[in-house]
Amino acid sequence: MSEPVLRVRGLRKQYPKVLAVDHLDLDVAAGEVFGLLGPNGAGKTTTLEIIEGLTAQDAGEIAIFGMDWKRHGKEIRSRIGVQLQSTSLFNKITPREALDLYGSYYPKRRSTKDLLDLVQLNEKADAYHITLSGGQQQRLAVALALINDPELVFLDEPTTGLDPQARRSLWDVIHHMKEEGRTVILTTHYMEEAEALCDRLAIMDRGRILTSGSPMELVRELELPSVVEFTFDGKAPDASDFARKLNQAVESRGDTWEIPTQDPKSLLPCLLEFAEMEKVPYKQVHVRRASLEDVFLHRTGRSLRE
Amino acid sequence: MLLRQFLMEWKLYSRDRVAMFWTFLFPLLLLLGLGVIFRSRGPALTLVWSMPAQTTAADAEMERALAQTELILLKLPPVEAERRWERGETAAQIEKAGEGYRIRVNSYLTAQGQSAAQIAQQAFLIAQAKHNGMNIDTLPILMESPGHAHASNYATFLLPGLIGLNLLSMGLFSVGMVNVAYREKGKFRRLAVTPLPKWIFLAGQILHRLTVVILQSFVMLLAGWLMFGITNHGSYVALMLVLTLGTGCFMAMGFALSSFAQTTETYGAISNIFFFPMMFLSGVYFTLDAAPRWLQTAVVALPLSPYIKALRGVFNDGAPLGSHLFGLAVVLAWTFAAFGIAVKRFRWS
Numbered sequence: 001m002s003e004p005v006l007r008v009r010g011l012r013k014q015y016p017k018v019l020a021v022d023h024l025d026l027d028v029a030a031g032e033v034f035g036l037l038g039p040n041g042a043g044k045t046t047t048l049e050i051i052e053g054l055t056a057q058d059a060g061e062i063a064i065f066g067m068d069w070k071r072h073g074k075e076i077r078s079r080i081g082v083q084l085q086s087t088s089l090f091n092k093i094t095p096r097e098a099l100d101l102y103g104s105y106y107p108k109r110r111s112t113k114d115l116l117d118l119v120q121l122n123e124k125a126d127a128y129h130i131t132l133s134g135g136q137q138q139r140l141a142v143a144l145a146l147i148n149d150p151e152l153v154f155l156d157e158p159t160t161g162l163d164p165q166a167r168r169s170l171w172d173v174i175h176h177m178k179e180e181g182r183t184v185i186l187t188t189h190y191m192e193e194a195e196a197l198c199d200r201l202a203i204m205d206r207g208r209i210l211t212s213g214s215p216m217e218l219v220r221e222l223e224l225p226s227v228v229e230f231t232f233d234g235k236a237p238d239a240s241d242f243a244r245k246l247n248q249a250v251e252s253r254g255d256t257w258e259i260p261t262q263d264p265k266s267l268l269p270c271l272l273e274f275a276e277m278e279k280v281p282y283k284q285v286h287v288r289r290a291s292l293e294d295v296f297l298h299r300t301g302r303s304l305r306e
Numbered sequence: 307m308l309l310r311q312f313l314m315e316w317k318l319y320s321r322d323r324v325a326m327f328w329t330f331l332f333p334l335l336l337l338l339g340l341g342v343i344f345r346s347r348g349p350a351l352t353l354v355w356s357m358p359a360q361t362t363a364a365d366a367e368m369e370r371a372l373a374q375t376e377l378i379l380l381k382l383p384p385v386e387a388e389r390r391w392e393r394g395e396t397a398a399q400i401e402k403a404g405e406g407y408r409i410r411v412n413s414y415l416t417a418q419g420q421s422a423a424q425i426a427q428q429a430f431l432i433a434q435a436k437h438n439g440m441n442i443d444t445l446p447i448l449m450e451s452p453g454h455a456h457a458s459n460y461a462t463f464l465l466p467g468l469i470g471l472n473l474l475s476m477g478l479f480s481v482g483m484v485n486v487a488y489r490e491k492g493k494f495r496r497l498a499v500t501p502l503p504k505w506i507f508l509a510g511q512i513l514h515r516l517t518v519v520i521l522q523s524f525v526m527l528l529a530g531w532l533m534f535g536i537t538n539h540g541s542y543v544a545l546m547l548v549l550t551l552g553t554g555c556f557m558a559m560g561f562a563l564s565s566f567a568q569t570t571e572t573y574g575a576i577s578n579i580f581f582f583p584m585m586f587l588s589g590v591y592f593t594l595d596a597a598p599r600w601l602q603t604a605v606v607a608l609p610l611s612p613y614i615k616a617l618r619g620v621f622n623d624g625a626p627l628g629s630h631l632f633g634l635a636v637v638l639a640w641t642f643a644a645f646g647i648a649v650k651r652f653r654w655s
C-alpha cells in the first residue's frame with residue numbers, strides 16, 4: 001500500500017474537564033472518503049482541528065502527505081481544504097467576493113464561477129453573506145474548502161442543520177469530490193450519511209475510536225445482523241416484562257420495540273405467536289437489516305442521537 | 307496581497323453603516339451640537355430684584371450699577387419674587403440682607419445663576435467704588451488661550467478634544483472590539499487554515515484603520531473650518547505627526563486590551579474601565595482645573611489627557627512639538643508598552 005495521505009498516531013488532547021481525544025490512531029488512503037461517526041461531544045471536531053493545525057495536541061504525531069506541521073505548515077495549508085464546523089465570514093461579504101478573496105491566498109486556485117456552479121450558488125453570488133440561508137452558507141463554506149483545488153478536504157458536519165433536500169445536494173457535491181480523486185475526511189452524527197458517503201469510517205465515542213472499517217464490514221461484524229421492529233400507535237409500552245418472558249433483548253425506543261437477532265426466520269413465528277398470547281397492542285411488524293446505528297448502540301449501549 | 311487585503315477591509319468597512327455612522331457622522335453631529343450650544347453666550351441673563359417698596363440711597367446706587375451691566379433686571383415685590391422662586395423660574399435673585407444684600411442662586415440652574423451672581427457682584431463692587439469716589443465702570447475680561455489665540459470659542463476648544471477622543475474610541479472599539487468579535491466568532495480560524503501570512507492580515511487591518519482615522523480627522527477639521535471658522539495655527543507636519551502618534555498609541559491599546567478578553571462582553575467591560583475615565587477626565591469636553599490637585603496630576607498618567615493638551619497646543623496655538631515633550635513622551639511610553647503587550651499576547655483563537 002502506498003503512503004497514506006493522512007497518518008495519525010497516539011493523538012491526545014486533554015481539556016480542563018474532559019479528555020477530548022484519547023490515544024487516537026488514523027490512516028486515510030489517497031482517494032477515499034473517510035468518515036468519523038460519533039455523537040455530539042465524541043471529540044470529532046477536536047480531532048479534525050488538531051489535524052488541520054488549528055489546535056495544538058498534547059501528544060501524538062500527524063503526517064499529512066508525509067509531512068509534518070512544524071516544518072511544512074505553509075505547504076500543507078496550501079494543499080488542504082477546510083470546512084470548519086462553523087464557518088464565520090464577514091456579514092457583508094458576498095459569495096463571489098469571499099471566493100475571490102480566499103482564492104487570492106493560494107498559489108493555485110479554481111475559478112470562482114466553477115465553484116458557484118458546483119454548489120449552485122449562482123443566484124446568490126452577489127448577496128451579502130448574512131442574507132443567505134443556513135444551507136446556502138454551508139454550501140459556500142464547502143465551496144471555500146475547494147477553492148485551492150485541494151488534494152485533501154476536511155468537512156466537519158457538512159450537512160448538520162440542513163433540510164433533506166439540501167443534504168442530498170451536498171452529498172452530490174461530496175460524491176463529485178471523490179470522482180475528482182480528492183481524499184475527503186468528514187464527520188457526521190448521521191449514520192445514513194456515513195453509510196451513503198463513506199468508503200471507510202471510524203466510530204468514535206468519548207475521544208476513542210471504537211471500531212473502523214467499511215460500513216458493510218461494520219454491520220457484518222455485529223453478531224446480530226437483523227432487527228425485528230414492532231411499531232405502536234404512540235409511545236411504545238414498557239418492554240422489560242415481555243423481554244423477560246421471551247428471554248430475548250427488547251429495546252424500547254420511541255414508538256417501536258427493537259429486537260435484534262441472528263436468525264429472524266426462526267424467531268419471527270414464535271415472536272408473533274407470543275405477542276398474540278400476551279396481547280401486545282402493536283400496529284406493524286418489520287424485519288430490517290441492522291444499521292450503523294445498531295452497531296453504535298451495541299458498542300456503547302447508547303444511541304447516536306440522544 | 308497586502309494591497310488586496312487593505313482594499314477588502316475598506317470595501318467591507320464601507321458597507322457597515324453602523325461603523326460609518328460612529329466614525330464619520332457622530333463626531334460631526336457632536337461637534338455641531340456642542341459647538342452651537344456653547345457658541346454664543348446663550349440667552350441674556352436675568353436677575354430678579356426683590357426689594358421692599360422703600361429704597362435707600364445705597365439701593366439706588368446699586369440699581370444704577372446693575373443697570374449698566376448686561377443683566378436684565380426684573381424688579382418684583384418680595385412676595386411675588388418668592389412665588390417666582392418657588393416656581394423654579396428664577397436663576398438668581400438679589401435681595402436685602404440687613405444693611406447689605408445677598409444673592410440667592412438656584413442650585414438647579416447654576417450655569418445661569420452663577421454667571422448672573424458674578425456680574426451682580428461686580429456691579430456691587432463698582433457701586434462701592436463709586437460711593438468711595440473712584441470712577442470705574444467695568445473690569446474688562448479678555449478670553450485668551452495660552453498661545454495668545456484671541457477669538458477662542460468653545461468649538462475651538464472642543465475640536466481637538468473630540469479628535470483625540472475619536473482616536474481613543476477607534477482604537478478601543480474599532481480595533482480592539484472588532485478583533486475580539488472576530489476571534490469569538492471564529493473569523494480568524496478560517497483564515498488560519500489558509501497560507502495567508504498573519505502579518506499581512508494584521509498589516510492590512512492596521513493600514514486600513516490608519517487611513518480611516520486620518521480621513522476622519524480631516525473630515526472633522528474641515529467641518530470645524532466650515533462651520534466655525536476654526537483653522538490650524540500650527541504646522542501641518544507637526545499636526546500630522548501628532549495625529550499619527552495618537553492613532554498608533556490608541557490602536558496599540560486596542561490590540562493589547564483585546565488580548566485580555568475572550569468574549570465581547572468581557573471586552574466591553576475591560577475597555578470601558580479605560581474609556582470612561584479617560585473620556586471624562588482628559589479635558590475633552592471641559593477642563594479639569596476645578597478638580598482636586600491629585601486628580602489633575604493623576605490624569606496626566608493616562609495618555610489621552612497629555613495627548614489632547616499637545617494637540618490643542620499644536621492646532622490652536624501653533625506651539626512647536628518641543629513645548630509638549632513631556633506629554634508626548636507619556637503617550638509614546640503608552641504606545642510602546644501597549645504594542646509590546648499586543649505582540650506578546652496576540653492569539654488567533
Ligand SMILES: Nc1ncnc2c1ncn2[C@@H]1O[C@H](COP(=O)(O)OP(=O)(O)O)[C@@H](O)[C@H]1O
Nearest residue numbers: 015016018020039040041042043044045046047
Ligand atoms: N475549547 C474547548 N475547551 C474545553 N473543552 C472543549 C473545547 N472544545 C471541545 N471541548 C470538549 O471536548 C469534547 C469533544 O468536543 P468536540 O471535539 O467538539 O466533539 P464533537 O465534534 O464530536 O461533537 C466535548 O466534551 C467538549 O465539551
Ligand SMILES: [Mg+2]
Nearest residue numbers: 044045085157
Ligand atoms: Mg463537532
